[in-house]
Amino acid sequence: MNKGITFFFGxxxxxxxxxxxxxxxxxxxVITVADPKFDCENGDIASQVAIFRDTGLELSSLHMRYDSxxxxxxxxxxxxxxxxxxxxxxxxxxxxxxxxFTCLVVHLVGEYSSVGExxxxxxxxECEDIGLPLAVENLTDRQIILDVSSRLSSPMLxxxxxxxxxxxxxxxFDYLALFGDKLRALHLHDNDGTADQHxxxxxxxxxxWDKIAFSLAxxxxxxxxxxxxxRIGAKTTAKDFLADAYxxxxxxxxxxxxxxxx
Numbered sequence: 001m002n003k004g005i006t007f008f009f010g011x012x013x014x015x016x017x018x019x020x021x022x023x024x025x026x027x028x029x030v031i032t033v034a035d036p037k038f039d040c041e042n043g044d045i046a047s048q049v050a051i052f053r054d055t056g057l058e059l060s061s062l063h064m065r066y067d068s069x070x071x072x073x074x075x076x077x078x079x080x081x082x083x084x085x086x087x088x089x090x091x092x093x094x095x096x097x098x099x100x101f102t103c104l105v106v107h108l109v110g111e112y113s114s115v116g117e118x119x120x121x122x123x124x125x126e127c128e129d130i131g132l133p134l135a136v137e138n139l140t141d142r143q144i145i146l147d148v149s150s151r152l153s154s155p156m157l158x159x160x161x162x163x164x165x166x167x168x169x170x171x172x173f174d175y176l177a178l179f180g181d182k183l184r185a186l187h188l189h190d191n192d193g194t195a196d197q198h199x200x201x202x203x204x205x206x207x208x209w210d211k212i213a214f215s216l217a218x219x220x221x222x223x224x225x226x227x228x229x230x231r232i233g234a235k236t237t238a239k240d241f242l243a244d245a246y247x248x249x250x251x252x253x254x255x256x257x258x259x260x261x262x
Contacts, residue, residue, distance in 0.1 A: 008038065030058075032048055078115050161186055
């Protein structure tokens with residue numbers, strides 16, 4: 001199975017050297033973000049993609065630009081700020097299509113509304129025109145995902161399962177059972193259940209990965225993408241952190257394959 005990781009995973013390593021380390025660790029793809037405010041860590045998206053191609057790393061999902069949850073609520077209200085978020089999502093779709101990412105991962109926050117629905121319909125029409133899925137990520141409030149999935153219909157409307165968010169914000173709710181057939185991307189990481197720590201199980205993990213493997217075994221083709229940032233300051237090197245991440249990804253793959261064989 002394909003295994004990917006965030007291009008920036010929490011260590012100050014020059015971008016090209018970092019890509020080479022990711023490849024050497026065994027990962028075959030990367031996930032990254034369209035937001036220019038991270039250019040200081042990664043370089044701009046064009047230079048990132050050039051590095052990925054040079055080092056033989058495939059492109060997985062692209063994350064839309066980040067706003068705070070409060071800013072994102074404007075998407076569902078009348079006004080220029082909501083239009084700005086819509087237009088920026090459309091631009092990020094163009095970027096993802098231009099460079100060959102598999103989908104665009106988006107954060108949706110706020111209360112569903114008719115104005116937001118019209119914006120989503122415009123975005124989904126563009127997704128259909130260019131043939132690129134939009135993957136809605138689970139965050140702190142499941143209701144907006146439930147509303148979007150029940151009120152909007154498009155073959156390009158998909159879902160990004162974030163295992164860490166599920167564990168600390170919405171533990172016990174089975175997103176994979178509900179949205180597994182629409183799964184387009186994964187954000188795999190662990191935490192102790194108290195905060196969004198984006199770490200590995202060996203450092204501070206409490207996720208039942210066996211349960212997740214059982215659900216993912218039903219998905220025919222999905223990249224095991226790890227969204228890691230070493231936020232807890234694990235006492236390790238970038239090389240060893242990558243090795244630990246790849247070991248965890250391989251263990252998850254083995255669990256998935258075990259369930260597929262049954």
